Amino acid sequence: MNATAWLLAIAQALLYVALAPLLVGWVRKVKARLQNRRGPPLLQAYRDLYKLFGKETRVAHTASPLFRAAPYVVFIATWLAAMAIPLLAVDLPTAAIADIIVVVGLLALARFFLALAGMDVGTAFGGMGASREMLIAALAEPAMLMAVFTLAMTAHSTNLSSVVDAHLAAGLVLRPSYLFALGALLLVALAETGRIPVDNPATHLELTMVHEAMILEYSGRHLALMEWAAQIKLLLYGVLIVNVFLPWGIARELLPADLGLGFAAVVVKLLLLGAVLAVGETVLAKMRLFRVPAFLNLALLLALLGLLGHVILEVGA
């Protein structure tokens, strides 16, 4: 049984890597349809990665070893963070060794290396991107921690598996604290994954970039890893939102039927979330950079309200 669980944990980790480009492809496709375009094929993101892996990797003369190491660190840290978030089933062995604070920490590690790599080559754009990323991160991380603590207080655990379990065990209960936390996490996710209205993943304008500015000097497999890590991060946030707040369908027993249902449920939920993201990105323009702090302060405020809501309305009730 233990071996099966470990196999499943590995399979889930691989699924994260395999599915991440598909979610990006889906969001792009829906966006294109909303703009009356046909858009690239659903699998284009895979082709792009394949293409980049086949290309020569050029590195600037001024780059230090850190520049070469960063893509691997970023990719692995993001991937490890993803493993801790239940995708198909709860109570997998990986869940037992990592909780939400570790997830936040791993993502911070990835960002740290990303920002260092952006500054490493010494171009103005990389430094600019790194400075903006840190501005956003400094505000997004507390909001995210606050939001997940709200969940943790209900479950009395910071382990995501336990949170999901507790949520399922309680049945369908309307918790105001959850709604506030969901709002906060949605805003944080937009900022952290570099989507409109915080950052524009489709732009070619170096002066407006945040995430893209940091990876501007990368090429070939380095760029592929960076892109892939960003896609995994998007999937990670997507799964975090759908599986923690709407966990129904996730497998609680490691049986094939349950796992199948869990997979189908998470795919449907992610497709819906992706479509919502695409609609949001279509109706909104990117906001002015100095509005981002206000945007993330709102996230922090929501998370705080969630926490208060939990203490006032739910504790002892």
Added chain:
Amino acid sequence: MSRLDWLSEYLARLIDEHVVVRSGDAQGLAPAHRLVLDSEDWGAAARVAAAFGCRWAGVWGDVEAGDSEGTQLTLRAALERDGGFVVLETEVPVTFPVLASHTNHFPAADRMERHLRDLLGVGFHDHPDARRWVRHQAWQENEFPLRHYVAASGHPPLRTRADSDYPFLRIQGNGVYEIPVGPVHAGIIEPGHFRFQAMGEEVLRLEERLGYTHKGIEKIAVGRDPAALARLAARVSGDSTVAHAWAACQAMERATHCQVPPRALFLRALMAERERVANHLGDIGAICNDVGFAFAHMQCGRLRELWQRSSHALFGHRFMMDALIPGGVARDLPADAPARLRAEHAALRREIAPVFAVVDDHPSLDDRLIGTGCLSAADARLLGCTGYVGKASGQAFDLRHDSPYAPYDRLHVDVPVQQEGDVAARVRVRMEEVRISLLLMDRLLDLLPSGPIAATLPQPAGGTTGLGLVEGWRGEILAFVRFGADGRIARYFPRDPSWFTWPALERLIHGNIVPDFPVCNKSVNGSYSGHDL
């Protein structure tokens, strides 16, 4: 000459300042009035004009050259007020071509005078900026390409030095840093270098370094016949191909007193308005895209594409390049074209209504565009900005309305004016101009005369000059032409409105944040090619 009512008062003020007007006439550079001055009075005449409220509209130089170079270098500068034009003219000896600068009275003159210094070797003794402007590293220090003795091919060295020692102005201070951008940009745009001095995200200063698309237009124009000049003018700036070709043709037609058939003039106007609509549509979409609002970009891109395909079907080219020839237009419309065009205008009017409504009133877009990149009315006036940049900052000048040339003299042209001067105002002016152009085109079709589409250009007499003034989609385009003794072009100078909107960009970005630069730049959209020549 009602538009030049002010001329007598200007002359009186010149006399007050002891400026001697040697001669003057209204024919040589019609519709402008020519005033010949002594070279010592060059600066004083500009000072009086500035105090008198004139707009400075360009300066260009010219050396009379037959087999050998002449001894005098002629300088001409255009001034405008209330729709009337005056061209100041003076001569300086080629051996010592030094005179006063206009830059101290008209900041707009700065780069055009430096351009003149680089290309023709004219010295301005009180010019505030001694740095080269268009001069490339490939040019020898004392070689002036527009002089007679320099071959059109120049004398390029085997290996050109990198252009890395241009002395940009630097701001020193704690936390101030420099961002170099370009000349090679991401995306398909022309090359140009921008140097930002920024503090955090705030732009303290922007300095442009242009000249990367210098093609030697003025040099290779020399010796062409009129038809070849029209083709060259069509390539001064690809997106203004109709307007530049029209200005050049108009200059040549005025120089030779050619009577252009009315049908040709109407067809030219139809094409110029089509060019305006196509470019405004593309730019409105691009401005929205620069703030991450892809919906409007896609819709405007689609409409522009359909519009250009129809230009190809009815006028023979997507941009209508080479559709104008001296004396008329190259081809007539097909018989069913008026009906098709009317249907197309109606369809576009219907389609832009919802798109423009979104662009005009989308909260998320408003948040980015309103208050961004403000050009004050005073700056716009000082720099002589025309077109949508001027109109968005309270400058209601439009040649089609204020100094109408045929066929606009038979039409009423509305000029949309906004006072705010921000990116949103420039977008509103463009949207309004699209609507106005659609109405104008319907009106042009209503009045479209029948008859021939081209007249033969009379053989030009040696030494005759002509001035073309056409409202392109970016604003006022001025073209000067002088014919040589052999009836070929001896001098051609096209002045794109971008000469004045590029300096405006440097001013309007002041105090904005770095990530707002692309949208500010796009809202001004100066032509690199039309400016670098």
